[in-house]
Amino acid sequence: MNKKPNILLIYTGGTIGMIKDADTGSLKSFDFENILTKIPELRLLDCDIETTSFEKPIDSSNMNPEYWIDIAKIIESNYDNSDGFVVLHGSDTMSYSASALSFMLENLNKPVIFTGSQLPIGDLRTDAKENLITSIQMASLQKNNVPIIKEVGLYFEYKLYRGNRTTKINAEHFEAFESLNYPHLAESGVHLNVNKEALLKNDGSKELIVRVNMDTNIGILKLFPGISEPIVKAVLNTEGLKGLVIETYGSGNATTASWFIDLLKTALDGGLQIVNVTQCAGGSVAMGQYETSSKLKSIGVISGKDITTEAAIAKLMYLLGVQLPSEEFKSVFELPLRGEMS
Known part of the structure; x- marks a missing residue:
């Protein structure tokens, strides 16, 4: 019997988690506990969504290996009861974080999808909703109750990339990232098209090992x-x-x-x-x-x-x-x- 995938949403900070105060116009952090109220479309997804947030959301310019360890440990402690993870992160250093997590999570057998946005989630023209909804869909993809994606990915503006192959190429456009030396893992159009040939192959027989010693010298x-x-x-x-x-x-x-x-x-x-x-x-x-x-x-x-x-x-x-x-x-x-x- 097919059970609904359980996806854990990890909010670290960044533009995607901001919402504009309608009266003052200033940006403030969004309460992810109430995400289903703010984005009712998420209820249409065929998965269960749980959320957790950094105690104090950070701008991605302040991202450092201590925070990578925090993300890795959240994934480790929820690994057995989650089928996939979506990490919400500021776009400026997202390629660094996605690369780092790919190395830190040895024998990863489930999707860890980084995403963010160029505009806050409450903006009229925001790219946040599409990026968030499709990232959760990507993390939910399964065949015979086994995740299809078993690596650290980065989803932005209709494309899923291998996280450690990405570079942020644009600070203004919604299409902020590119992977110039490796094909996209998946593309979101009328259908979600997964490039199965490009995915990392992992037999799933080995236990997850989380490596947290990152030497910054x-x-x-x-x-x-x-x-x-x-x-x-x-x-x-x-x-x-x-x-x-x-x-x-x-x-x-x-x-x-x-x-x-x-x-x-x-x-x-x-x-x-x-x-x-x-x-x-x-x-x-x-x-x-x-x-x-x-x-x-x-x-x-x-x-x-x-x-x-x-x-x-x-x-x-x-x-x-x-x-x-x-x-x-x-x-x-x-x-x-x-x-x-x-």
């Missing part, structure tokens, strides 16, 4: 023409730095100036993990394809392949947190763990 260095030695040196000599994402040009290319290569080599020899990702919105790092990247390859820089900067940051924090032996780090990083790279 990492940085990003974006290359630009004219970048100076003192700047690079200052970044590499940052006290406590364990991992660095370098955003290079094109397919992983960088200056071949000897001071630059020497600084990187010294840092690598000292145990710093350096990951090469492209500044381009789409495409992949292919170190060694051009002379300008072959030196990076020869000194042992990690290839980020087609990973996004957001996912590279989350993966670095995660792998440093599980304290992999230094000699294994490069080969493990270059393997896809949660479908985050090809």
